[in-house]
Amino acid sequence: MIDYEVSRNRMVNEQLKSRGIHDERVLTAMGIVPRHLFVDQAFWPRAYEDHPLPINQNQTISQPYIVALMSQALELNGGEKVLEIGTGSGYQAAILAVLGCDVYTIERHKELSKKAEKLIKKIKIKNIHFKVGDGSMGWVEEAPFNRIIVTAGAPEIPGELMNQLSPGGRIVIPVGNLATQRLMIVIKGEKVIEKHDVCGCSFVPLLGDKGWSND
Numbered sequence: 299m300i301d302y303e304v305s306r307n308r309m310v311n312e313q314l315k316s317r318g319i320h321d322e323r324v325l326t327a328m329g330i331v332p333r334h335l336f337v338d339q340a341f342w343p344r345a346y347e348d349h350p351l352p353i354n355q356n357q358t359i360s361q362p363y364i365v366a367l368m369s370q371a372l373e374l375n376g377g378e379k380v381l382e383i384g385t386g387s388g389y390q391a392a393i394l395a396v397l398g399c400d401v402y403t404i405e406r407h408k409e410l411s412k413k414a415e416k417l418i419k420k421i422k423i424k425n426i427h428f429k430v431g432d433g434s435m436g437w438v439e440e441a442p443f444n445r446i447i448v449t450a451g452a453p454e455i456p457g458e459l460m461n462q463l464s465p466g467g468r469i470v471i472p473v474g475n476l477a478t479q480r481l482m483i484v485i486k487g488e489k490v491i492e493k494h495d496v497c498g499c500s501f502v503p504l505l506g507d508k509g510w511s512n513d
């Protein structure tokens with residue numbers, strides 16, 4: 299029998315702390331959420347390893363380090379209203395909810411969204427709202443958001459997302475081509491928009507109106 303709590307603690311120490319994840323709340327959340335439940339049972343033994351894993355519909359759950367890095371980059375204190383584009387397995391949304399956020403998450407594949415919603419309910423994580431649709435246009439009925447996280451690679455920063463961000467808010471988004479992107483932090487200041495380049499990364503594509511074309 300694998301002791302998943304031991305695997306999780308090892309992941310936090312060896313993959314996150316040692317690589318500069320210093321936000322204690324993020325480290326605690328990553329140590330709490332049972333990542334293995336977000337992948338198929340066949341992958342449970344590998345769920346805490348240092349890489350992404352396949353989920354259904356040819357999509358992936360991001361590497362633990364990337365989830366932690368993006369969560370830390372959001373600079374959360376708890377209580378923020380956060381929009382996530384790309385629910386996937388629901389793991390990143392779970393981390394954000396455990397960080398005390400009110401999470402609005404959009405996924406274009408209905409099957410993934412429903413599966414994630416069912417699991418989140420089962421493990422009793424609260425404050426996540428699910429929607430099936432094209433997240434590249436944001437979620438206008440629920441805007442504005444204090445934070446926006448895009449977990450699929452975008453060709454550019456969608457203007458709709460900037461419009462749906464509160465003043466002082468920030469977007470964390472991978473921007474680039476279909477193969478590789480730069481992880482960017484965009485801060486909506488009162489007068490200027492600041493952009494910071496965090497690192498290189500490789501996400502599955504953001505498809506849709508303001509993403510890559512679907513054909």
Ligand code: SAH
Pocket residue numbers: 357358359360383384385386387388389390391404405406407410431432433434449450502503504505506507509
């Ligand atoms: N955050 C996820 C990983 C997401 S993988 C997790 O923690 O598991 C990226 C996801 O974005 C995929 O599930 C893909 O279907 C979805 N996606 C791509 N383009 C999208 C769009 N325009 N709107 C909503 N979801 C999208």
